[in-house]
Amino acid sequence: MRCFVLAVVLVSVFCAAQESGTFQPSTTNVWGAEYPRIDSAGRVEIRVKAPDATKVKLNFWSGPKLDMVKQSDGFWSVTTQPLVPGFHYYNVNIDGADVADPGTHAYFGGGRPASAVEVPEPGSTYYSIQDVPHGAVREVWYKSKVTGTWRHALVYLPPDYEKQTKIRYPVLYLQHGGGEDETGWVRQANANFILDNLIAAKTCKPLIVVMAYGYVRRAGQALPDLTGKPFGSPEMLKAMQDMASAFEDDMTQALIPFIDSTFRTLSDRDHRAMAGLSMGGMQTFQVTLNHLDLFSYIGGFSGAGGMLVLGDRKLDPTKDYNGVFADPVVFGKKVHLLWLGVGTNEPERMRAGLLRLHTSLDEAKIQHTFYESPGTDHEWQTWRRDLKELVPRLF
Numbered sequence: 131m132r133c134f135v136l137a138v139v140l141v142s143v144f145c146a147a148q149e150s151g152t153f154q155p156s157t158t159n160v161w162g163a164e165y166p167r168i169d170s171a172g173r174v175e176i177r178v179k180a181p182d183a184t185k186v187k188l189n190f191w192s193g194p195k196l197d198m199v200k201q202s203d204g205f206w207s208v209t210t211q212p213l214v215p216g217f218h219y220y221n222v223n224i225d226g227a228d229v230a231d232p233g234t235h236a237y238f239g240g241g242r243p244a245s246a247v248e249v250p251e252p253g254s255t256y257y258s259i260q261d262v263p264h265g266a267v268r269e270v271w272y273k274s275k276v277t278g279t280w281r282h283a284l285v286y287l288p289p290d291y292e293k294q295t296k297i298r299y300p301v302l303y304l305q306h307g308g309g310e311d312e313t314g315w316v317r318q319a320n321a322n323f324i325l326d327n328l329i330a331a332k333t334c335k336p337l338i339v340v341m342a343y344g345y346v347r348r349a350g351q352a353l354p355d356l357t358g359k360p361f362g363s364p365e366m367l368k369a370m371q372d373m374a375s376a377f378e379d380d381m382t383q384a385l386i387p388f389i390d391s392t393f394r395t396l397s398d399r400d401h402r403a404m405a406g407l408s409m410g411g412m413q414t415f416q417v418t419l420n421h422l423d424l425f426s427y428i429g430g431f432s433g434a435g436g437m438l439v440l441g442d443r444k445l446d447p448t449k450d451y452n453g454v455f456a457d458p459v460v461f462g463k464k465v466h467l468l469w470l471g472v473g474t475n476e477p478e479r480m481r482a483g484l485l486r487l488h489t490s491l492d493e494a495k496i497q498h499t500f501y502e503s504p505g506t507d508h509e510w511q512t513w514r515r516d517l518k519e520l521v522p523r524l525f
Contacts, residue, residue, distance in 0.1 A: 156234065156247045158217075163233040172212040172249040176222065177205045183224050191219040191240065192507040198222075214475075215251035216511030217318050219244045237318055241309045246318070255327070257320040257514050262330035263289035267322050272388040276380040278349030281342070283385065284312050285393065286322050288329055288336035298394045300401035300525040301338045303381070304517075305410025307433070312343045315517075318510050324517055334522040340389055344410055346376040367437075374436075378417050382424065403524050405429030405469065407513040412436035419451045422464050427524050429469035431516040432476060432484075432508055439483030445490035458495040467523050468498035473512035475505060499523070 153167035165177065176188045181204030188196045188208050198206035219239050221228045230236065236243035265288045271280045288299065304321065306314040315321040321339065328334040347353065354369040390397040402425050406414040411433025418425040433439070438450060447455035455461055468491075472484045488500045501519055506512040 158234045158237075158246050158248050160233060160235055165233050166231070166247045168247065168249060170250070170252065172215065173210055174213060174247065175207060175209040176220075177207045178222050178224065179205050180224050185225055187223040189221050189223060189228075191221075191244075192509045193218055193220075213249050214505055214507075214511065215249050215254070216506065216509055216514070217246055217248050218509070219246050221245060238311050238313060239309055239318070251511070256518050257324050257327075259320075259323050260327055260330070262326055264326050265289050265291070265322060265329075267316055270388075270392070272384060274380050274384040276348060276376060276384055277346060281380070281384070282312060283340055283342040284316060285341075285389070286316075286325060286339040287393070288338070289326065290336075291338075291394075295394075297336075298396045299336055299338045301340060301389060301395050301403070302427075302521070302524060303340045303342070303385075303402075303404040305344050305404070305406030305413055306341065307406075307408030307410055307513075311345075312341045315339075315341045319514050319517070321514075321517060324514065325521065328518070328521055335525050337521070337525065338389075338393055338395060340385070342381070342385055344377060344406075344413060346373055346380050348372075348376045348379075351376075374413060374416050377413055378420065381417055382421055386424065399424055399426045400466070401525060403427030403429070403467075405431065405517075405520060406433065407431040407516070408433040408508065415451070419454050422454065426465055427467045428465060429467070429471070429516070429520050431471040431513045432473065432480060434470045434484065435487045439487055440479065441483070444486055445494065447490070447494040447496070455491070455494050455496050458497070462497050467520075468496065469501065469516075469520050469523075470498060471501040471503065471512070471516040471520075473503040473506035473508065475507045476512070477508060480508065 153169055155164055156166040156168050159166065176198065178186055178198065180186055183206065186198040186206040188198055193213055194210045196208045196210060198208040200206050219237065221230060221244060230243065231245040234245045234247065237246045265286050268285045268287060270283050270285055272283065274281050304315055306312060325339060329336050354365070356366055356369060359365040389395060404414045404418050404425050411430035414428060414430055415434055415436055418428045438445065445455065470484055470488055472481055491498050501516060503512040503515045
């Protein structure tokens with residue numbers, strides 16, 4: 131049996147005085163692993179021990195795909211150009227088999243545990259741990275009659291939640307993207323540190339944040355067989371619609387009542403928000419616009435608008451989303467904030483669709499905020515920035 135030992139070396143060169151600096155292990159590494167390593171330039175060198183392999187490739191999911199070169203010691207290596215700052219999933223393909231790097235922790239993305247590196251953003255501390263009071267992230271399980279199962283969620287509680295026992299807090303429901311799960315906003319995005327730092331700086335109100343699993347199937351519903359069904363096929367669209375409908379019911383009928391009965395929330399619509407990235411942004415628009423009796427703050431990160439954005443037409447304010455945009459005055463009284471976010475380097479279809487939605491909302495005189503993350507793709511750095519900019523505007 132072939133034994134493949136992976137080591138990832140992130141090599142970046144410090145530019146001070148035009149001299150090379152030392153490499154630092156990535157913050158995503160497991161205990162004691164020297165590699166991957168990173169420097170300020172963000173270049174990445176991958177080393178993979180696979181002496182019997184005939185072809186090895188490096189695959190950064192939102193970045194370079196490179197052939198690796200075999201060395202005399204049985205290692206394969208390659209060095210990338212500098213990557214943009216942020217969190218980057220990757221895998222190594224050895225003779226056709228995608229494998230993870232044991233030097234890094236596993237992060238759930240793409241429907242599976244994956245390797246990742248963190249390229250620091252120079253001068254940025256908003257998503258790193260700081261010497262400030264810290265909130266707590268709790269795991270909770272709630273029983274859902276919609277799914278007939280126990281379901282899992284993470285809940286961020288602000289600093290002093292346990293001490294200030296007479297205070298009630300507003301709630302943000304924050305959803306992950308496709309192929310990820312409820313752990314993503316904490317493990318990949320450091321959302322708890324973002325919130326800690328914003329609260330400490332007094333740029334936002336203390337709040338509770340709920341991160342729930344976005345994949346839902348109704349009780350008794352069979353898992354659809356989508357083998358050979360392409361994206362956009364009738365079968366795929368029906369499966370997506372069924373899941374979106376089940377998620378909507380689970381959230382409104384099970385999750386929200388559970389959170390309001392378990393934690394000290396302000397349970398009126400003026401103190402409840404929802405936001406999400408990619409698939410979670412699509413879910414956000416469906417849930418909130420169908421339930422404006424429950425929500426008054428809405429945020430879509432690289433996914434607002436759902437299938438309308440992925441299509442090729444403009445918003446019809448009198449018909450789409452059951453006509454909630456038909457009267458801008460009425461909508462403005464109900465919704466305190468409508469947020470659309472996108473990275474400037476996102477896939478053209480996504481970016482063009484969100485720009486088209488933004489223009490359509492302007493033409494319909496619907497007040498909203500359109501945010502563009504400079505230089506970032508469909509990736510966590512875009513969504514970290516969205517969260518940082520959105521939260522101070524809530525409540």
